[in-house]
Amino acid sequence: MIRKLRHKMILASMLSLLFVLAVILSVAxxxxxxxxxxxxxxxxxxxxxxDGKFPMMEPPGNGSLLDDKHRKGDRRFSAELPYESxxxxxxxxxxxxxxxxxxxxxxxxxxxxxxEYARAAIRAGKERGFSDDYRYAVYAVGEETHIVFLDCGRxxxxxxxxxxxxxxxxxxxxxAVLLLLxxxxxxIVKPFSENYEKQKQxxxxxxxxxxxxxxxxxxxxxxLEMDIGExxxxxxxxxxxxxxxxxxxxxxxxxxxxxxxxxxxxEFPLSDLAEETLESFQTLAxxxxxxxSAHIQPMLSMNGDQKAIRQLMSILxxxxxxxxxxxxxxxxxxxxxxxxxxxSVFNTAEYVAKESLPHLFxxxxxxxRSRNSKTGGYGLGLSIxxxxxxxxxxxxxxxxxxERSILITVTFPA
Numbered sequence: 001m002i003r004k005l006r007h008k009m010i011l012a013s014m015l016s017l018l019f020v021l022a023v024i025l026s027v028a029x030x031x032x033x034x035x036x037x038x039x040x041x042x043x044x045x046x047x048x049x050x051d052g053k054f055p056m057m058e059p060p061g062n063g064s065l066l067d068d069k070h071r072k073g074d075r076r077f078s079a080e081l082p083y084e085s086x087x088x089x090x091x092x093x094x095x096x097x098x099x100x101x102x103x104x105x106x107x108x109x110x111x112x113x114x115x116e117y118a119r120a121a122i123r124a125g126k127e128r129g130f131s132d133d134y135r136y137a138v139y140a141v142g143e144e145t146h147i148v149f150l151d152c153g154r155x156x157x158x159x160x161x162x163x164x165x166x167x168x169x170x171x172x173x174x175x176a177v178l179l180l181l182x183x184x185x186x187x188i189v190k191p192f193s194e195n196y197e198k199q200k201q202x203x204x205x206x207x208x209x210x211x212x213x214x215x216x217x218x219x220x221x222x223x224l225e226m227d228i229g230e231x232x233x234x235x236x237x238x239x240x241x242x243x244x245x246x247x248x249x250x251x252x253x254x255x256x257x258x259x260x261x262x263x264x265x266x267e268f269p270l271s272d273l274a275e276e277t278l279e280s281f282q283t284l285a286x287x288x289x290x291x292x293s294a295h296i297q298p299m300l301s302m303n304g305d306q307k308a309i310r311q312l313m314s315i316l317x318x319x320x321x322x323x324x325x326x327x328x329x330x331x332x333x334x335x336x337x338x339x340x341x342x343x344s345v346f347n348t349a350e351y352v353a354k355e356s357l358p359h360l361f362x363x364x365x366x367x368x369r370s371r372n373s374k375t376g377g378y379g380l381g382l383s384i385x386x387x388x389x390x391x392x393x394x395x396x397x398x399x400x401x402x403e404r405s406i407l408i409t410v411t412f413p414a
Contacts, residue, residue, distance in 0.1 A: 052089035086151035090118035320347035
């Protein structure tokens with residue numbers, strides 16, 4: 001249990017860190033990409049306004065377009081922008097014939113490839129978008145279709161380098177954190193592990209120590225009964241001694257199962273074992289006017305501890321008979337589905353609170369809060385069943401749909 005707790009803590013920490021890193025990198029990547037698009041759109045807007053070229057570069061002060069933009073405070077344009085930008089344009093007539101191609105401001109593309117990029121942009125059906133590392137804008141001038149492409153290769157290369165570097169650094173960071181958690185978590189859970197081991201050892205030792213006085217008390221009561229005959233007080237002593245002995249044995253057994261999770265696995269006929277177990281409950285259910293039905297898939301077998309699996313089935317059936325309502329219905333099912341063996345026990349009940357389901361497999365938990373249930377029991381049966389299932393690498397769960405019935409399912413790997 002402590003090992004599982006440690007693994008869950010490491011997993012939760014790593015998933016939390018991975019989520020935070022993913023959010024940070026995603027936000028940074030989106031913002032970076034949006035800036036590239038925004039800057040490219042600003043330049044494309046200037047090129048579209050001037051039909052595929054930048055305004056004429058003339059010294060400020062002579063009334064030129066450049067001077068007007070500077071005086072108006074237009075920050076889209078800088079004196080170096082026309083020399084830094086690489087772009088080309090293609091103009092189509094109404095019949096999609098090429099009117100002109102301007103590749104004078106780019107060396108990477110020729111007339112043929114420029115036309116291919118332009119036709120692909122038209123087929124995309126968008127006014128603005130990306131084609132490889134080119135940001136393009138499609139606009140109409142009369143009946144003509146003009147397309148301007150801006151080279152964003154350097155920006156996109158930097159963006160991809162940012163993503164790769166960030167991903168690599170994050171992966172290294174996650175690996176480093178995983179190693180740190182692996183070593184530090186052992187120190188963190190060590191006190192809990194020691195306390196848990198001491199608790200299990202105490203239960204085992206106390207159980208063995210209690211066995212002897214309980215045996216002596218029971219023997220003395222029998223001797224007194226032979227001397228003075230049957231007596232109400234002696235009967236009460238013997239009854240309570242028997243209850244304490246059963247409780248002690250259950251605690252010792254539960255502790256042993258948890259201390260030795262690695263069991264010796266031997267293949268045995270599971271279907272035959274289920275039928276044998278059910279036979280012992282048929283008469284009990286009938287005398288209590290309860291309907292017991294079973295669906296057992298024949299010829300099923302599994303590797304495990306046959307005695308422990310028999311006890312698990314007996315615990316589930318005993319609970320079903322005890323806690324089903326008068327004239328209730330009990331169903332036992334054993335079948336193989338895909339790569340798993342499913343064992344389930346269903347029974348109707350007077351009332352089953354949904355909030356109690358997660359606690360059914362806790363030690364000493366009783367749905368009867370007053371702990372005065374006429375059915376007896378100590379709240380350890382389902383804890384033992386859960387321990388047996390875990391020792392066989394299985395899972396156990398309880399569910400209710402209407403709070404008037406309960407279904408307990410155990411799943412074993414086939």
